[in-house]
Amino acid sequence: MTGTEYLQEKGLSVVVKTATRWMKGFIFLYGAYIVCFGHLTPGGGFPGGVIIAATFVLITLAFGREYALGKLGKLLASELDSLGALLFLFLAAGGLYAGSKFFTNFIEKAHPTGTFRLFSAGIIPLCNISIGVKVGASLFMVFIILAVVRVVVVNGKGKLITTEKAGTK
Amino acid sequence: MNWRDTLVPFYTALPLCGAFLIPMVSRKVRWFADFFAILILTLLVAGCGALFGHQQVYTFGNWPAPYGIVLVLDPLSWLLLFLVNLIGLMAAIFSVPYIERLYTSKLRYCSLFLLMIAGMNGMVLTGDLFNLFVFMEIATIASYALVGFGCEARELEASFKYLVIGTIGSSFILLAIALLYGKTATLNMADIARQIAPLQSDPLVLFSFVLCLVGFFIKAAVVPFHAWLPDAHPSAPSPVSAMLSGVVIKAVGVYALVRLVFNVFGFSHLTGQILVGAGILSMMVGVILAVNQWDFKRLLAYHSVSQIGYVILGIGLGTPLGIAGGLFHLFNHSLFKSLLFLDSGSVEYETGTRDLNRMGDLAQKMPVTSLSTLVASLSISGIPPFNGFWSKLLIILACVQAGRPGAALWAVAGSILTLSSFTKVLRYAFFGRGQKFDEASWKEYREVPVLMLVPTIFLALLCLAASILAAGGEHGFFGDATGVLLRGAGSYITTVLGGQG
């Protein structure tokens, strides 16, 4: 389909689509900023992850379900979710490797840096990033499953037999 | 030995790692989910064996106790840790063929199951109040999802009811934590105990104590707040019911209640009265409502309410024999109640129904299951030589010794009614015929697969072997755990704030 036909087919109107296409990079960047500077300014993993998820929700609302699922499908979101949590556990266990307890800030103890700098505070920015990835992916998955995937109720007994994506509209 | 000191945080880290690794790997390798869950649980049970008698305060990140989060392993924590991981292992082995046949998504089940184990392990080990709340929420949210796992109408209804009532309980507990933090400016349980020791009659402390009591009574399904249990426990898949009745109401409800009442707030005479009263009420209401049930698992769920009443009664007495009896009954109840739920799962696997009227003569077709149900029924009714007899005897003796013969009489009456309802189960399901018995489908029944028999046989043997643990009364196997509770806030404070490593 041609460009104008695509713009008028699914999702919301042309104005919203154009605005979203310009803004989605900035919103994602803002979320990433909150995650990465979590040890210096308010924020950290959770709020930053929520804003990253909000970017994808905005894309879903503006462009329709298929486009957004193409960008970050259910499978990829699930893998990112597990990866984020495993990375966090791995960082926590890194303290054990350095000869001390869990959650010891082994990077800071090995290479102490000054304060108020971006690359400081040891494992804390890395933990923030892993939590940000996890929260963003899992919130987007919650949104997709609640709003996009439709459950088909077969033979009236209400048994969850198949799930299918909502038809193209 | 030094390596034992590093084992403690793995009780939360390993199941969490498993819960997140399973969805990633299982999509490609089909058998990974069960195998990894059983492997993790076996390692944890083996670790419990290595940690027996070990007492430790583990400081995360080397931050000392009032400033950082600590994990405290003392004999009471060890007891519950052992129970959680053992029953978890049995339920995980049982669920390999069970979930295969009756439900759809294995990897989601194993992942949620490991999350529940991680939450309960963390809750039992932690020494920090808000950490207790967080792990409690992890465990209970995983259990809400597991109760509604097969998404049929009744299961979803039960899950929603459980969810709302459980969230109200958690909100009360969070409000109590907030009030305590406002009063003492610290979250470490030992530090809070030290600061509120002179403030026993402060209205804020009393209010947060009442909120804690109500919140944990909701979680432990003690009688005015038990309404969610008869709906939630039958609707869950059977290994999950075994976990819920066997460990969740104990680790999340009874353990946290006991830890806060004895070691943080301090045990007073009025608290004892409330616990004894609630215990007797739970005992009688549970067993009277259970006698009339025709659904196998609903009957077992009502009996859970009743037996938790025994535990609360024993602990509420406050004497060494009483607390030892209560903790011993906690241990035994985990064993025989999870055995009963696993047996009901075997029956459901084979016959496809939970209605006692439709079953009959199962002893001829499923001999091993019938034998283990017989063992468990004799245990729960308190027949010697099984373990239930000894723990109920300890509680009754403790009631008489503490000068409450009325409580002892109620306990005996409850035991007789328990025996009568289990006679009903055995007569209609296993050794006789129900009223709507179907001969044609009865001929098709076989014994369940081996993987489902192994946990039931093992738990039945443990029911018999656990009688030995009664030897010595309050100075025997449960003596250390009893001592932790009896010596109250003072010794807990010295354990946590004194010895750190």
Next chain:
Amino acid sequence: MMYALCFMVFLVGLYGVSCKKNIVKIILGVVIMEYALNLFLVLLGYRRGGIPPILDRSMETTQFASQAVDPLPQALVLTSIVIGLGTLSLMVAIAIRLYERYGTFDVTEIRKLKG
């Protein structure tokens, strides 16, 4: 005074959970209760005339410690909000599936489990 208001919002939420018949209203009651609790927890850290707990380059740490608002309840509330989010998403998912099974959101009609 603010604490009393938080407690009143908590009671409003509790009223919503226990006395309303629509499932969506029950879910909203739970959300209001959790909101009130989080607000109470954050307000506990307040210090009159305090500054936000963000260390600036130009500030001494002792002066900071004596003037800043308590940051620990803020961390607790962050965790609590996320827990509430998890519970809420589970509740909404179950409510949607309940509607598909029973055809109604009315709690008095969703009563197949009895006895």
